[in-house]
Amino acid sequence: MAKNRPNQGARKTETLTLRLDPKYKLLIELISRVRRQSITGVIEAAVEDVASDLDTPYFDDGEMHNYSLGAVFSDVWSSDESERFINMCYRLPTLLTYEEQRIWEIIKSSPVFHAKEATTLQTDWEIGGIGRLDRGMLRLHWEDLLEYAADKRDSKTVDPFVPDF
Structure with a gap:
């Protein structure tokens, strides 16, 4: 009998496969033994340490600042992918890939995503010339938007997304 698996959106953890030099693999295993924690715990702690020491350009109150990535990460993180995406686009715009920049440009050019007077769930920040999202x-339209962006990836212009209602 097959076991029920949670869908991807319901997972509490992610799987990461790494190729490591055997020397570093042993080093990680030894650190985990000394600290009496799992290998996962060692890696997570190392990533948090790096993030706390890594300055990154961060957009806030209409200005770019340099803050520790560890200090601002909670402003970007959300368990909702669309929230996480727009938070990253607004707060960490210099870190976007080309594909992410295209999706962000589509969002900004699409009136369907611009907050209206009756909007109850809007961003707490504003985009110059557009307002809140x-x-x-x-x-509601996240999956369709991603599909639309993939279909338009070779277009030389950014066309607004218009959902099928």
Whole structure:
């Protein structure tokens, strides 16, 4: 009998496969023994240490600042992918890939994602010349938006997303 697996969106952890030099693999195992924690715990602690020491350009209150990535990460993180994406686009715009920049440009050019007077779920930050985003509409159309962006990836212009209602 097959076991029920949670869908991808319901997972509490992610799997990461790494190729390591055997020397570093042993080093990680030894650290885990000394600290009496799992290998996963060792890696997570190492990543948090690096993030706390790593300055990154961070957009806030209309200005770019340099803050520790560890200090601002909670402003970006959300368990909702669409929230996480727009938070990253707004707060850490210099770190976007080309594909992410295209999706962000589509969002900004699409009136369906702009907050209206009746919008109840909007961003707590504003985009110059656009205003706040309607987070509810973005969540509702997230998968369709990603598909639309993939279909338009070779276009030389950014065309607004218009959902099929």
